[in-house]
Amino acid sequence: MSTRIPLPYGPKVLELFRNPKNMGRMEDATVVAVTGSLACGDMIAIYLKIDEETQVIKKATFESYGCAANIAAASIMTEMIKGKTLKEAWNISWRDISEELGGLPSIKYHCGVLAVGALRRAIRSYFENKSKPDWLPEELTHEEKHALEEEKLVEMIEKRMKRKTN
């Protein structure tokens, strides 16, 4: 098929793929965010239940369309942010996620990035009609920009294919 690459996942990835934690839609979520799309082959939805007073994440769930690394990254992230304040959650990086999973193959780093992108989108949208805290940057972070790029990827591939076929 397409050009292959070995994907020696850590055992933690397979464990979370088989028994994902916090999987599923949250009907009473305070805030929801999605990154990626079906077309780019990677999509993560993050649901957060936030305590309005303390800004602590009481509950986090996810849904994922993507590879095993994508599912495991989203799942572990929901575990990592549970009980954390929004500020603490904002500071979680894709590297933290990769580390928690026992290291992702480099070609799968983007799965961790996409998960963090979804989380930060969710946090940003939570503050949309509220006074923004000073730790929330105006400019999009690397992870959020990456999500935007990935969402545009399909267009790029299609353009290139058209150029090559007569």
Next chain:
Amino acid sequence: MTDIIRSVKDLIEIHGKPKREVYLDSENSGLIFPEALEEMISCYRETGYGHPSITHKIGWMSYEKMFKSTQILADFINSSVDEIAYFHSGTEANNVAVTGLARAYKNRGKKIIVSSIEHFSVIFPAEKLENYGYRVVKIPVDEYGFINVDSLSNAIDKDTLLVSIAAVNHEIGTIQDIRGLVEIIKDKNPQTIFHTDAADALGKINFDVDRLGVDLATFSGHKVYGPKGVGVLYIKEGIKLEPVIYGQLSTQRLWPGVENIPAIAGFAKAIEIIRNNFDTFVFHMRSLRDDLIDGLLENIPYTLLNGPKGDRRAPDNVNVSFLYCEGEALTIELSMRGIYVSSGSACTSRLLEPSHVLLAIGRKHEEAHGSVLMKVTPMHTMEDVKYVLSQFPQAISRIRSLSPLKPEE
């Protein structure tokens, strides 16, 4: 780029051993006939360690083994022994066909025509030649993967050195009308050389180089249930090729190094088995294929068959897209149920792009991401197919249940 190189022992342990196992990934690396494996082992023990170009008994014995093996293959494709060249793989044979031809005919045309669904071992060497003044034209295919004959005919001119089109597509099993294509090509330019990657055709359809009129044809050991590590190029008498790799030559002008006699013997054994059972095998594979395709399409909603149906599809090929279901995750879910398949999803690719073949037949990206490729072999049974069909609906449901977008939405 530093990637993780690690032992996957723990991963395999957590995976566990499924109660039943069905290997359907002969596209990526084929099952081997037990008799072919036995032949390799006994050949290695008896004569295969010898070098066929050295003047001692073992050398002559290994030469004899190689000659007899080549005769079996030549008879099967209706060529002469002198028209067979060996390589380490089908990939290598395709590379030599494209690059070796360009090097041998420097003063002819500079246009190379391939189909948009060729194997990368044809597309990539052709595109590499663009750095040396060649132009590559890709011919589009229809929704089933059949060559657009008008585009092909229009593309051929006096500058066309080579046309390369696979007799059977490796991913979606489309059987091209090779004889018809050759007629169109030679009619427009008799000097244009025609190569076909026949790795997926040999043993699946009748393949007679003389009747088809091809100039070059590639075959691969593991695609006929022989060993990997051996590929063959049929080179019609009179067609010139330059080597692509260099070293000490022996029996093979284009393939320096020590001949892999046991692999060649195993390849020949596999051909012999196929030759003796051709009709039975094709009939058997077709019925397994159709049971699998019908079972999947009837029992699982939002499912598409990729490639043609019936007689114009290779007897072993099953390629189905499951919407709302990402293919890499599905291969792992199926693996834990003992079913080993591959996917055209971008997630399994080094380039993070979905299968170029599926995109070329007009599949959307999300349809390609949810594709699964399976190949049945003469060694599979109805019981295997029943087991696979019993597991698939649950596997698809589970992966779909994880997704934020579900079929009903």
